[in-house]
Amino acid sequence: MKVNKEMIYKFFKQLYGLKIRNIKQGHGSFVEMDFGDKDIFISIKTNKGVEKLKRGEWHLWITMCSWRIDEKSMPLAGCEDSRKTIEKALKKIENKKLINIDVLSNAYDMKLEFENSITFFLFSIYTEKSSEAEQWMLFTPDKKVLLAGPGKILQYIESGKSV
Numbered sequence: 001m002k003v004n005k006e007m008i009y010k011f012f013k014q015l016y017g018l019k020i021r022n023i024k025q026g027h028g029s030f031v032e033m034d035f036g037d038k039d040i041f042i043s044i045k046t047n048k049g050v051e052k053l054k055r056g057e058w059h060l061w062i063t064m065c066s067w068r069i070d071e072k073s074m075p076l077a078g079c080e081d082s083r084k085t086i087e088k089a090l091k092k093i094e095n096k097k098l099i100n101i102d103v104l105s106n107a108y109d110m111k112l113e114f115e116n117s118i119t120f121f122l123f124s125i126y127t128e129k130s131s132e133a134e135q136w137m138l139f140t141p142d143k144k145v146l147l148a149g150p151g152k153i154l155q156y157i158e159s160g161k162s163v
Helices: 005-013 083-093
Strands: 020-026 031-046 047-060 066-071 074-078 098-103 110-114 118-124 137-141 144-148 152-158
Touching: 005 144, 005 152, 020 083, 066 083, 074 083, 083 118, 083 144, 118 152
Parallel strands: none
Antiparallel strands: 020 031, 031 047, 047 137, 066 074, 066 118, 098 110, 110 118, 137 144, 144 152
């Protein structure tokens, strides 16, 4: 399967009309969110053994990129704001439907548009290949993941593997 920018549109268009749930800030400025109503269970190896996790069948994990959330073109929160400010902005996205996305550059900067004129902007910050520098990851129902970044790298691989 050829992996290119059009693939991003192909996957994200499947999310149009689905509501965001379980949106939360993770470590640092990481943000995770589930799309749709269905959950899947996955097993991952940790230093404590194998753990079972529940997540949405579609799961977006925003990791090594800068981001900003706007409402009606006014900034609500940025990735380096306080956890309280970020939590308040994330609550505005919870249960909102994704209505559009736009890939803004060949580095996979993106604009995610939600109901009520809420926009989530993602900005790449790495261009060199290094370990764990993906800016965002979209986990799909077929237990694969679309990885964007660093730079112009785009991969669609089995979840839990890297090339």
